[in-house]
Amino acid sequence: MSDPTPRHDNAIDGLRAIAVLAVVIFHVDASLLPGGFSGVDLFFVVSGFVISQSLASRPYDHMGRYLLDFYRRRVLRLLPALLLVLLATFLLSTLFIPRGGGSSEQYDHTGFAAILGISNLVLAWQVEDYFSWGASLNPYLHTWSLGVEEQFYLLFPLLFLIWLRAAKSRVWVRWLLPALAVGSMAFAAWQSTAAPDQAFYLLPARFWELAAGALLYQCIALRTPSRHWQAWALPGLVLVVVGFAFESDLQFPFPGAIATVIGTVMLLAASTAANGERKKNPLVHVLGSRPLVYIGRLSYSLYLWHWPLLVLLRWTYGLQGVALWAYPVMLFALASASYHWVESPIRNAAVARRARSPIILGAALAAVVASLGIAWAMPHFNEQLSLSRTRDSYVWRTYLHPAWMPVEPIDAPSLRGRKLIVTGDSLSTSFRPMTSIAARQFGMELIVISEPGCSFTNLMRADSRACVPARDKALARIEREARPGDIVLLSSLRMQELRGLDWSRGEAQVFQELAMQRTSADAAGAARDAEATLARLQALQVHVIISAPMPVFKSDPFRCSDVFNRMNPACKAGLTVPRAAMEAMRAPQMALLHDLLERYRMLQVWDPLPLLCNEDHCDAMDGTTPLFFDREHLSGHGNRILLPDFERLLLEIGTASGDGPSADPA
Structure with missing residues (x-):
């Protein structure tokens, strides 16, 4: 050849x-x-x-030497710069990118x-x-x-x-x-x-x-x-x-x-x-x-x-602005440094050329293992390394309240031993601090059944066909595990999202267009699915709480909380919305809830919005402390703000329903 x-x-x-x-x-x-x-x-x-x-x-x-020599040259050519960039990216991400x-x-x-x-x-x-x-x-x-x-x-x-x-x-x-x-x-x-x-x-x-x-x-x-x-x-x-x-x-x-x-x-x-x-x-x-x-x-x-x-x-x-012009300068500076100080020196080093292939490949394997360990450690030590305020997981995150952290017990014999079952889309997991604290205070068993992206009884339209199997699976589990007197919290996103909208046309016009999107077919589908879900739960003789629609925001608090990201265009729309606009957006959902309340005696509506908004505005931040983590989901602090009112509702349910759960038929 x-x-x-x-x-x-x-x-x-x-x-x-x-x-x-x-x-x-x-x-x-x-x-x-x-x-x-x-x-x-x-x-x-x-x-x-x-x-x-x-x-x-x-x-x-010789096939063995041929293949080993090829992989030796590929490793020397590609791996050093790759590991350098990946480890640098892990470090910079830990320092500057909020955990989302x-x-x-x-x-x-x-x-x-x-x-x-x-x-x-x-x-x-x-x-x-x-x-x-x-x-x-x-x-x-x-x-x-x-x-x-x-x-x-x-x-x-x-x-x-x-x-x-x-x-x-x-x-x-x-x-x-x-x-x-x-x-x-x-x-x-x-x-x-x-x-x-x-x-x-x-x-x-x-x-x-x-x-x-x-x-x-x-x-x-x-x-x-x-x-x-x-x-x-x-x-x-x-x-x-x-x-x-x-x-x-x-x-x-x-x-x-x-x-x-x-x-x-x-x-x-x-x-x-x-x-x-x-x-x-x-x-x-x-x-x-x-x-x-x-x-x-x-x-x-x-x-x-x-x-x-x-x-x-x-x-x-x-x-x-200046970042758009600085980007190519920084990029070529980093690439030139990487090429002249990492890629070329390592690939052309005399020791690399003389070393046998197994030695080079063994060193490469060791470098990969060490890099994995370093990369794993960085996000796991986010709270110690991050420069973002979101590193404070107690304030920002919605973790289950840890078992080692004490809570003040509440004497409520009518609730002790009952199950608190929380189900819905990702908003059900955003209530984890509140529901886990309340469950421990009352001596209840907490069960969370969440399917992100799939809302149950969203009150705006029929449930997505893709989500019907997840909804039915959640209801089937509740039917297996719930006993009469247990409490089921249905929590889902029940407001239209404000992500990606053109606010340059003015808030009034955007909110008016959102209000016009809901059709009579949407209303009929929402009512039909809500009644189907409530009918199955009513047959179980459980108490049902539906969380009313909460405010939604135009920007994500976790992306806009630090001095190095507040100027980001993603934050330009702001973290405040008019309360009147929120009330108008949720008016059809609230009307449907009122209708459902009239016909289902085991149903309670819990409305957090008045606790999260003042008379004029709804703010994602409580001063410098977040009420919301992102545009729709509560923060850990927001959960603790709502906790007393949720406890009040649980006590009302317990008081109205008597002396606790029915005896197990078994």
Whole structure:
């Protein structure tokens, strides 16, 4: 086989530069380059081509040494900078990013998985997709593509070794990689529709992109490239520009990535044909220009740093004003430092070149284990390390009241031994401090049955069809475990969310539009589902409490509590809403509750809103102390503000119902 790469091809660095710049621009402002995220697809094709070059340049007479040498070089090339960026991101996240409940845990899991090279596996089964609002705040999101490449490296070297040894003597070997690529494309075509998140993040639907670069190398190795291939540069560039510049409605990665992949293959073919030629295609010459080559050499570090730095700005000051201009300066400074002080020195160190592969790989494993330990410790010591006021978990969080922390008992024999069952969406867990303290004070057993995102008796509309199984499962458990006289608290979000609304048009207009969204069909569905739930609970002879709709807010207190994030555009809408607007928003729900009260004697309505609002406004903060954690959920402090009134209601129920729970029939 001929060696198609007698020397380093600067145009490949130019392609890397184009890819990383496209990704960065897209992440800063997607409207500037709607398809810029497909720069990753360009990376994949180039990676398949370059890895093939690297594998072909090494002796392959001994499989074990061949594979170990490949992994040694990959580890030295990729791992040091990756671990540096991930540990720096864990530290900066701990210092500046407030802990946000389940989302923070998702971010942590993504970061831990990134250290192991499997963050794409974690992201593929998270609720939010790559383009969602929540994903844009995950500082480890970008590592998914590194996971795809690292998993490709586990499989591809062996395939390539088979090709090196037998491509000339066995025809089927030449068709092995093309067959796998076609199979991957077919799988991607199916999975991009059937399971788009898994198709986007996982290797099986991405393998064909990396294989495209490898197939180009194999074609060139078996046949000397023609100088006429340089003419492919222009159409190749056009295809890449089309992939970057236009937001496609096509599913990704197939067929949405086809233009970028084919264009990249054509550009690689043109640059390979021009390599060593005196007369080069002008586009190939531009790709090999010094500025693009330097950016291309920085591309790995640029890719590693660009996303955590961007997310950190989104969490703190925001990508606005001076930060918008400082971002590229900080990014290139970090990437240059990482490349010149970490990537290059470690990869080119004499000791690294002389050390045997098992020693390098053993040191890499030790570094990964140590990094996992350090990364795990940072969020677990958040209260000691964080610079955010939200580090005070007693004030901000809604944990169950710990068993070791004493409470003042309340003598109420009529309540002792009963069960307090709390069920609903995530608001049911946001009542945990209040309900767990009250249960211990009265000697009750607390049971929390929560299904985040699924409201029961939301009073605004019919329950979501997707949530009906969860609702029925919760009711079935209550029917199994509840005894006559037990108390069931139905707690759900019963107000429209204010997230993502355009407040520049004025509060009055926005609230008026919200009021007009509820239709007569919504009202009928809400009444039907509420009555169906109450009928099942009434048959159990339990007492039912429905929490009335509480105020909702335009900004998240936990994101706007510190000096370094109060100026963030996400906080601009404010943490105060007019009480009149809240009363108007919940008027239909309150009317339905009044109607239900008339017909269900075991029902009580508990209304926290008067305790959380003054005559004019509802504030998410009680001075400098939070009443709410985010736009809808109470804080720990808010729970303790409501506790006395909730205790009063429980005492009323206990007093009205006599001397305690009925005897167990058994």
